[in-house]
Structures are given as structure tokens and as C-alpha cells.
Amino acid sequence: MIRFEPREPSSLPRLILIPVAAAIVALALAAIPMLFAGLSVFNAYGLMLTGAFGSVFAFTEMLTRAAPLILTGLAAALAFRAKLWNIGAEGQLYAGALAAVAIGSGMIDAPSIVLIPLVVFCGALAGGVMMLGPTLLKTRLGVDEVVTTLLLNFIILLFVQMMLEGPMKDPMGMGWPQSEPMLDEAMLPKLMARMRIHGGLIIAFIAAIGIHILLKRTVWGFEIRAVGENANAARHAGIPVTATFIRVGLFSGALAGLAGVGEVAGLKGYLTADLSPGFGYSGIVVAMLAGLSPLGVVIAALFIASIFVGADSMSRATGVSNYLADLIVSMALICVLISGLFLRFKVRFVGAKSTEGVSK
Amino acid sequence: MSDILEILLNANFWAAALRIATPLIFGVIGALVCERAGVLNLGIEGIFTAGAMAGWMAVWLGTGLWGGVLVAALAGGFFGLIHAILTVPLGLSQHVSGIGVTLFATSLSYFIYRTALPDVSSPPRIEAFKPLDIPGLSDLPFIGPALFQQTPLTFLALAIVAVTAFVLYRTPLGLAIRAVGDNPSAVESQGLSVYALRMGTVIAGSALMALGGAFLTMSAFDAFFFGMVNGRGWICIALTVFASWRPGKALIGALLFGAFDAFQVRLQTEVGSFIPGQVFLMMPYILSIAALILVARKADYPRALLVPYFRGQR
Numbered sequence: 001m002i003r004f005e006p007r008e009p010s011s012l013p014r015l016i017l018i019p020v021a022a023a024i025v026a027l028a029l030a031a032i033p034m035l036f037a038g039l040s041v042f043n044a045y046g047l048m049l050t051g052a053f054g055s056v057f058a059f060t061e062m063l064t065r066a067a068p069l070i071l072t073g074l075a076a077a078l079a080f081r082a083k084l085w086n087i088g089a090e091g092q093l094y095a096g097a098l099a100a101v102a103i104g105s106g107m108i109d110a111p112s113i114v115l116i117p118l119v120v121f122c123g124a125l126a127g128g129v130m131m132l133g134p135t136l137l138k139t140r141l142g143v144d145e146v147v148t149t150l151l152l153n154f155i156i157l158l159f160v161q162m163m164l165e166g167p168m169k170d171p172m173g174m175g176w177p178q179s180e181p182m183l184d185e186a187m188l189p190k191l192m193a194r195m196r197i198h199g200g201l202i203i204a205f206i207a208a209i210g211i212h213i214l215l216k217r218t219v220w221g222f223e224i225r226a227v228g229e230n231a232n233a234a235r236h237a238g239i240p241v242t243a244t245f246i247r248v249g250l251f252s253g254a255l256a257g258l259a260g261v262g263e264v265a266g267l268k269g270y271l272t273a274d275l276s277p278g279f280g281y282s283g284i285v286v287a288m289l290a291g292l293s294p295l296g297v298v299i300a301a302l303f304i305a306s307i308f309v310g311a312d313s314m315s316r317a318t319g320v321s322n323y324l325a326d327l328i329v330s331m332a333l334i335c336v337l338i339s340g341l342f343l344r345f346k347v348r349f350v351g352a353k354s355t356e357g358v359s360k
Numbered sequence: 361m362s363d364i365l366e367i368l369l370n371a372n373f374w375a376a377a378l379r380i381a382t383p384l385i386f387g388v389i390g391a392l393v394c395e396r397a398g399v400l401n402l403g404i405e406g407i408f409t410a411g412a413m414a415g416w417m418a419v420w421l422g423t424g425l426w427g428g429v430l431v432a433a434l435a436g437g438f439f440g441l442i443h444a445i446l447t448v449p450l451g452l453s454q455h456v457s458g459i460g461v462t463l464f465a466t467s468l469s470y471f472i473y474r475t476a477l478p479d480v481s482s483p484p485r486i487e488a489f490k491p492l493d494i495p496g497l498s499d500l501p502f503i504g505p506a507l508f509q510q511t512p513l514t515f516l517a518l519a520i521v522a523v524t525a526f527v528l529y530r531t532p533l534g535l536a537i538r539a540v541g542d543n544p545s546a547v548e549s550q551g552l553s554v555y556a557l558r559m560g561t562v563i564a565g566s567a568l569m570a571l572g573g574a575f576l577t578m579s580a581f582d583a584f585f586f587g588m589v590n591g592r593g594w595i596c597i598a599l600t601v602f603a604s605w606r607p608g609k610a611l612i613g614a615l616l617f618g619a620f621d622a623f624q625v626r627l628q629t630e631v632g633s634f635i636p637g638q639v640f641l642m643m644p645y646i647l648s649i650a651a652l653i654l655v656a657r658k659a660d661y662p663r664a665l666l667v668p669y670f671r672g673q674r
Contacts (some may be wrong), residue, residue, distance in 0.1 A: 033468075037475045085455050141656035144601070146455055148652065150594045151645040162638035201627040284459055320473035326467035330470065334442070337452050 005346040014343065019289050019296075022117065022339040023303055026332035033327055037320045044314055051313025052306035058313070060197040064267065065297075066305035068093070070204035070274070072283025073290065073297040074211050079252040080291050081215065082228045084245055088134065088149030089256035090157035090280025092127035094256025095266040098160055099126035101168065101179045103270040104186030104264075112185045119186050120203065120261055127257015128250040135249035139242045153280065156230035161273045170270065179271040200262025204298075207255060211294040214251075224248055239328040256280060278326070282308075285333040289338075303331055367626045374506035376625075378514060379580065381618030383408070385517040387596030388573030388603060388610040389524050390436075390565040396528065396605055397561035398541035402458025403443045404569050405593030406465030410435045411570025413469035416577035416584045417476065419486045426435040429513070429574055436570020437563045439465045444559040451668030462593070473584060488582035489513060511579040513571070518611075520568065527605040537561050541662035544669040554669050569593070592646060598648035602655050605662060613651070620647055 031041045052062045072089040081087035100123040104115065130152060137143035164177040172180075188199030215221040225243045226234040235241045259279055264271050286304050290296030311325035367373055387404060396400040401407075410437070415432030439461050446457040477484065489511035492498070497508040528534035536557055540547045544554045577584050588606055599617065602608035621644055628640045 033471055033475075036472075080456075087455075087459060137653065137656070141653060142659070143652050143656045147594060147598050147601075148649055151591065151598065151648055154591045154594075154645045155642050158638040158642045162636045165638075166636055281459075281463060282455070285463070288456060303474060321471055321477065321478070323467055323471040323474055326463070328469050330460065330463035330467050333456075334446070334464060337446060337457060337460060338450065340452070 015291060018339045018342055019291060019300070019336050022335035023231045023289065023332055025339075026328055027307075028336045029331050029335075030324065030328045033324055034320075038325075039318060039320055044318065044320075047314035047317050048307070048310030050310075051317075052310035057195065058309065060195040062302070062306050062309045063201055064195075064197045066301045067198070067200040067204045067262050067266070068212055068259035068279045068284050069282055069301035070201075070208060070298055070304055071255050071262065072279045072285030073301050074204075074207055074283075074294055075252045075255035075259075075280075076284045076287035077292045077294060077297050078211055078215075078224070078255065078277050078291060079248055080228075080287060081182065082224045082244060082248040082250050083231070084135065084138070084252070085144075085146045086131060086134070086149050086249065086252045087146055087284065088130065088152050088253075088280070089259070089283045090276060090278065091149070091153035092130045092256035093260040093263070093280050094156050094160050095253075095260065096123035096127040097129045097260030097271050097275055098168075099123045099257070100186075100261045101182065104182045105180040105270075106183060109183070110185065115183070115186045116188065116265075117180075119265055120258065123261030123265075124254035124257045127260065128254035129250075130257075131249035131253030132171060132246070135246050139245050158274065160271070164271065164273055168271075177273065181270045182265055187269065188262065191257055194274050196267060198262065200259075200266035200267030203258055203262060204301075207258065207300050208294050211251075211255075215294060220244075220247060256283070258279045259283075261296050277308075282329055285336075289336050291343075304332070307332075363467065363630050364627075366622060371502050371505040373622055373626060374619075375509060375527060376622040377615065377618040378507065378510060379618070380621045381614040382510075382514045382517050383572035383575045383580070383592055384596055384599060384614040384617060385521060385611060386575065387569050387589045387593060388599045388614055389517075389520055389607060390572070391567035391596050392565075392603065392605055392607065392610055393524060393528070393537065393568070394562050394565035395600060396541045396662055397537050397558045397664055398544065398567075398662055398669075399444070399447055399558055399562050400454045400458060400596065400597075400666055401440070401443055401461075401562060401565060401569070402455060403439055403461030403566065404458075404596055405589060405591070406462035406469075407436050407566050408567040408573035408576075408589040408593045409469045410439055410465040411534065411573030412577040412588060413473055413573075413584050414570070415574030416486060417473070417621045418580060425487075425489055425578060428578055429571065432570045432574035432578075433567040436567040436573075439570075440563040440566025441559075444562040447668065448555050448562070450557045451670060454666050470586060483583040483585060485582045486578070488577075489579045513575045513579045516571070517575075520571075521607050528607065530662060538662075543663050544664055544667075548669075548671070554671075558669075560651050569596075572596070572646065595644060595648045598652050601659055602651040604658075604660055616652075617644070617647065620644075 034041050034044045043125045051058060053059055075089045103122045104119040134145040134148040137148055138145045164179060168179050170178050170180045191197045213226060223239045226239050227241055227244045231241050263275050282304055286297055286300045289300035307328050308325045312322050315322035391404055402646055411432040414435035415428040418431035419428035423431060443457055443461045447454045491509045491511055494508050500503045504556045528538060536547060536552055540554055540557045548554050573589060576588055599613045603613045624640050624643050
């Protein structure tokens with residue numbers, strides 16, 4: 001018989017140790033599908049490690065992959081702090097990317113110093129606006145935001161496809177459904193010569209620090225945490241709950257929108273409907289691994305990015321499906337959920353006899 | 361106008377509506393029983409995928425069609441068990457756990473499919489369920505082709521609606537399931553186990569969801585494609601609210617939805633040259649949100665939905 005006893009607020013070492021343990025368990029569990037696919041397990045782990053950290057190129061690729069994951073991770077972490085279940089980061093990412101391309105591919109001709117901030121702002125705004133509907137439906141009518149944000153993902157992606165096959169299609173794109181390329185002046189600067197790593201990573205770091213300060217040091221941050229702890233108590237205490245939800249929704253959507261800006265204006269240079277391999281959903285895993293802490297999100301995103309980049313490289317070398325990466329990431333989420341119990345409770349294994357008095 | 365009438369008076373249209381509704385019927389009933397027991401199951405999208413993949417692969421490996429249905433249900437039950445453990449005795453967030461189950465079930469299904477069939481360019485096909493020929497009924501004019509030329513899984517879905525309604529409202533078990541979603545401590549005080557009731561219901565509901573997925577690969581199509589579930593699970597979650605957690609209304613909701621979808625596909629051939637195809641593809645998702653808004657004010661959620669229950673603790 002297992003018994004849970006509530007525990008006092010956890011110490012910092014425990015807060016760090018437990019998600020790390022969950023990540024290690026998830027990586028270890030990956031040995032099962034590796035064996036199933038007929039891989040030599042140590043060889044496969046070795047390939048993954050060198051694939052993510054083995055060279056300067058590998059390392060910069062990992063960082064490039066981490067940039068959108070930090071932003072979608074922050075989007076989920078901030079929203080979940082207020083118990084606003086925004087599962088729509090994938091769609092908000094595409095909304096941000098679409099806005100970035102619309103502004104940055106020739107609509108406005110301006111020097112970088114004007115154009116880049118404009119593209120970044122419009123991308124964030126587009127992502128944020130996508131959360132306005134679900135948040136208002138939640139606060140006004142009590143419609144569950146999980147379902148509306150999930151359904152919006154499909155609607156926004158179809159809208160992007162519509163634009164890419166219609167008004168925003170690149171006439172020089174050989175018939176492919178892709179947007180016109182971004183102007184050079186609208187592209188985020190590269191961080192290293194001959195590598196793909198770009199300014200989106202800087203945006204992600206700034207955002208992480210910004211959200212950390214917002215939550216820890218501002219009145220809005222206090223209100224967000226209070227609403228997340230207990231919305232009814234917060235309302236009685238005079239905290240503007242509706243306004244807080246709307247703010248959180250706007251910020252959360254904007255963060256996901258920034259991830260789309262980075263992918264388009266930092267990496268690809270144009271928009272296609274397969275821009276994101278599920279960054280929005282992986283962001284949820286990142287946020288949970290981070291224990292919803294904005295600075296933890298950076299570390300968790302680096303971990304998830306190294307799994308994706310490492311598994312991609314291992315997949316190319318061995319021919320094993322790179323769905324392995326998604327599998328490891330999903331197992332990491334389940335592991336960290338379970339390990340969260342060890343934060344909130346002391347788990348005691350007790351003999352059957354001694355439970356009689358407790359459970360009845 | 362006469363075009364619209366022509367669509368509605370065509371038996372094929374009603375047959376298509378029922379066909380489109382079938383996976384949703386399985387899904388809504390599955391989601392409904394879970395929520396009636398107090399557990400939101402957002403694993404549904406992944407469980408659909410797992411049921412579609414597992415059922416198809418079992419048939420492809422030679423279990424026969426009904427063997428495949430059984431394998432799909434078992435796969436659904438397995439992921440239901442994971443969700444049940446995470447949310448019932450462990451009391452974790454039902455939202456996050458459900459998303460976790462969806463990610464896990466989807467990636468595991470894709471990984472197994474890709475690993476078993478590493479380099480096929482076109483997905484291998486199976487001999488799928490054929491429409492039943494019911495003597496007498498299938499030959500009726502209009503009604504026959506509209507309602508009675510469906511595959512066995514459609515009739516199974518209709519039967520499951522009736523069985524679920526009977527169990528929920530006419531048996532002690534159903535009373536206990538409904539009570540455990542409204543007032544779990546009252547159930548505990550009757551000497552019944554809240555954990556066993558909730559976990560059992562989530563597992564059974566998940567098995568039903570997986571049958572919805574199996575319908576896609578074994579009846580609607582004859583192969584497995586990546587991304588084929590395409591949000592159907594989330595649509596079922598919306599329809600559950602629309603149906604105010606009642607099996608009969610769930611059936612009506614799914615049929616209405618199927619009719620709308622069949623209608624817009626046919627309308628597309630009439631006006632498709634003026635309106636981009638994506639607008640029509642968006643309709644199911646927009647309809648689902650509209651359905652949620654429509655019932656929002658009077659939605660009567662099971663009172664203990666999303667609330668974990670811990671023994672000996674109020």
C-alpha cells in the first residue's frame with residue numbers, strides 16, 4: 001500500500017533534482033523502443049550524444065532548435081501558472097509566422113533597424129490576438145479553453161495553407177505553396193558565420209528573463225500567481241481575475257507568436273505549412289519539465305532540443321524512424337508528471353495492516 | 361436552392377452522414393462515460409490514433425477483422441489505464457495528463473508503424489469491413505441505401521449508444537458511475553471504491569474511443585496514414601459538452617455533425633470554384649466551437665469533473 005503525506009514547500013535542490021531524474025528515466029526508457037527497432041543501445045545513445053553536442057555545428061543546431069522551444073515553453077508555463085490551459089501554441093506560432101511574412105516580405109520597405117522590430121512586434125501581436133477569443137469565451141461564457149485552443153490550431157493551420165496557396169503564394173515558387181521570401185532587411189541577424197543559429201535565440205533568452213521578472217517582481221505577476229492558486233479566493237481579495245486571464249492569454253499567445261517569427265525571420269526566410277514539427281505541443285513538455293519556472297524553461301528546452309537534434313542525427317545514421325524523438329519527449333512528460341508527486345508528497349510504502357486505520 | 365434540396369433528398373448523402381458520424385459516436389460515448397465518472401480524458405486524440413494503427417496492424421498481421429477490433433480496444437484500454445493511474449490514485453492534472461497520453465499514444469503508434477514498415481512509399485492496404493446486406497431492410501427504397509448499407513462497425517456504434525444509455529440509467533453500476541462523477545465521497549460512504557469505479561470507467565471509455573480510430577482504418581479507409589485522425593478526438597470532446605453528457609443527445613450531436621460535414625462536402629462541388637477548399641476543411645472545427653458556444657450558458661458539468669479524490673480526505 002502506498003500512502004501520500006503532504007510535504008512542506010520543497011527545497012531548491014529537490015526542485016531541480018526531481019525533473020532531472022524524470023528526464024534521465026525517460027531517456028533510459030527510450031532503450032525499449034531502440035531495442036524494438038533492433039538498435040545496439042549504447043551505440044544509439046552515443047550517436048544521439050554526438051548528434052547534439054559532438055561538434056560546433058551540432059551544438060549550434062541544438063541551440064537553433066531550442067529557440068522556438070524556449071518560447072513555446074514560456075507560452076505554456078506562463079498560461080499554466082494562471083491555470084489558463086493554452087494548448088494552442090502551435091496555431092499561435094503559425095499566426096506569428098504568417099504576420100511576420102506578411103509584413104516582412106515586401107509590404108514595407110525600411111531599414112533593418114525599423115523593419116526587424118516591426119516584424120517581431122506584429123508576430124507577437126498576431127499570436128496574442130489568437131488567444132483573445134478563447135480567453136474571452138472562458139471568462140464570459142465558461143467555455144473550456146483547452147478545446148477551443150486545440151481546435152484553433154487546426155483552423156489557423158488551414159488558414160495558413162489557404163494564404164500560401166492563394167494571396168500570399170510566391171509567384172516565383174515553382175508552384176510550391178510557400179510565401180514570398182522575407183526581405184534581407186527583415187531577417188534576424190545570424191549569430192555565427194556559416195551556422196544557422198540566429199537572433200531568435202536572443203529573443204528567447206530575453207523573453208525568459210522578462211517573464212521571470214514579470215512573475216517574481218511585479219504586481220501583475222503576483223496577480224497571475226494568485227489567480228492560478230485559487231481564482232475564487234483571488235476574486236474575493238479584489239484581484240481583477242478576468243483582466244488577469246486576458247493579460248496572461250495575450251502574453252502567452254505572443255510568446256508562441258515570437259517562436260513563429262524566429263523560425264521564419266531567423267531560420268527559413270519564407271513560410272511553408274510545415275514550418276513547425278509540433279513546437280507548440282513540445283512546449284507543453286518543456287514547461288512541465290521546468291516546473292513552470294521561466295528560467296527552468298531555458299534548461300528544459302535545451303534538453304528537449306538535444307533529444308530532437310540528437311535523435312534526428314541518430315536516425316540519419318541508422319535509418320531508425322525519428323519518431324523516436326517524439327516518443328522520448330512524450331515519455332519525459334509522463335515521467336515528470338509522476339515525479340511531481342515526490343515534490344508535493346512524501347511517498348511512504350507501508351504494510352497492508354497499518355493502512356487499515358488510515359484508509360477506512 | 362434546388363441544388364440544396366437535391367443534396368438532402370439523396371440517399372447517398374444520409375449514408376455519408378452516418379458514416380462520418382460513426383467514429384464520432386464511438387469517441388463521444390467514450391469521452392462521455394469518462395467525464396460522467398469525473399475524469400476528463402484528453403488522451404482521446406492519441407487513443408484514436410493508437411486504435412487506428414493497432415487495429416489496422418493486427419488485421420495486416422492476420423488476426424482477421426474482428427480480431428483487429430479487439431486489439432484496437434485493448435490498445436485503447438492500455439492508454440486508458442495510463443491516464444487512469446495518473447489522474448485517479450495519483451490525482452494529477454487531468455488536462456496535462458491527457459495531453460501527455462495523446463503525445464505518447466500518437467508518437468508510439470507512429471514509431472511502431474514506421475519501424476514495422478520502414479520503407480513503403482504507399483501504405484499497404486487490408487481487406488476492410490464491407491457494408492452489410494441485411495435482407496429486407498437493405499433493399500427498402502431510399503431508407504435502405506440511406507441507413508442499412510453500412511459496415512458492421514456502424515451498427516456496433518449504434519448498439520453501444522443503447523447499451524451505454526441502459527447501463528448509465530438503468531443499472532446500479534451506472535448509478536455508481538454517475539455518482540462518482542458528482543459526489544465521490546457519497547459513493548465511498550456506500551462502501552464502494554471510488555478508485556476502482558473511476559479507473560474502470562476510464563479504461564472502458566478509452567477502449568470505446570479506440571474503436572472510433574479503428575473504424576477509420578478498417579471501415580472508412582483500408583490503410584493507416586499519418587495525421588489521419590486530424591482533430592476528430594478534440595471534436596468529440598466538444599460534442600460531449602454539446603450533448604450535455606447524455607448518450608442519446610451524443611448520438612444526435614454526432615449525426616448532426618456528420619450531416620453538416622457531408623452537406624458541406626457536397627456543397628463544395630457546387631461552389632468550390634469560388635471558395636478555397638480550406639474554408640470547407642475548417643468547417644468541422646468551427647462547427648465544434650460554435651456548438652460549445654451554443655450550450656455554454658446551460659452546460660451542466662458533472663460536479664466532480666477535474667476534481668481528484670483522495671481517500672479519507674475532504
